[in-house]
Amino acid sequence: MLKSSSLSEEQRAAAVALFETGWGAKSVAAKLGVSKRAIGRLYDRWRVRGGTTLVAKPTKRQFSFEFKLAVVQRFLAGETQVALAQEFQLSSPILIKKWASLYRNEGEDGLRPKPKGRPKSPFGAPSQPESELQRLRRENERLRAEVAFLGKVQALRDEDRR
Incomplete structure (x- = not known):
């Protein structure tokens, strides 16, 4: 069953057993002392899947855009969620x-599929080749900084000799 469920496996099994004997969601929640919302969701799944509610499905199904659109249009036309879920085995x-x-x-x-994962970074794309002029300017700036640094080092050495 779902790892994120607020109900333990024992609580889910007890709830399904009570559903099968005719109990409603609110009564089961009160008897077990658990959340009405969690029991309500379990009850809806039980109405769709019956006793197989407690059996975990091995994979997550993916639905096409056309399938989702058809189901939604029928729902908006007045069919119930439970009836549609049973019919399409959701x-x-x-x-x-x-x-x-x-x-x-x-x-x-x-309803259309969305791209999965992190969007591609613009930094990963190859950049425009650097022009020769830009490369020379950068090198010139670096050399100026180096000359200034070495001049200060020389001045400190001269100061220490005095």
């Missing part, structure tokens, strides 16, 4: 809620 009805929220806020572009 892990949780909350996925549909998230997709619908993205669709409302950002339009169809919100």
Whole structure:
């Protein structure tokens, strides 16, 4: 099950057992003394997946833009999250809620795949080759600094000899 879940495995197993005997989410949360929100999410998953709610899925599925758009349009047309999650074998009805929220806020572009990872740095790109004039100016500046430094060292030595 989810590592980030606020419920222990024993609490999840007890909650599913109570769901299967007819208990509701609020009653189970009160009986087990745990968060109503966590039990509510578990209850929604149980309504979709039944007894397999406690079995962890091996991989994270990725959904195409067209698939997400079709599911969201059916949801906005009035079908329930749970019915759609069951029909399309989604892990949780909350996925549909998230997709619908993205669709409302950002339009169809919100459902399109986003690039993963850190964006490429402009510093990693090869820079323009330095012109000869710029290179000579930099070298000239470095040599001036070196002459000034050596002059000060010489002045200190002369001062010590006196």
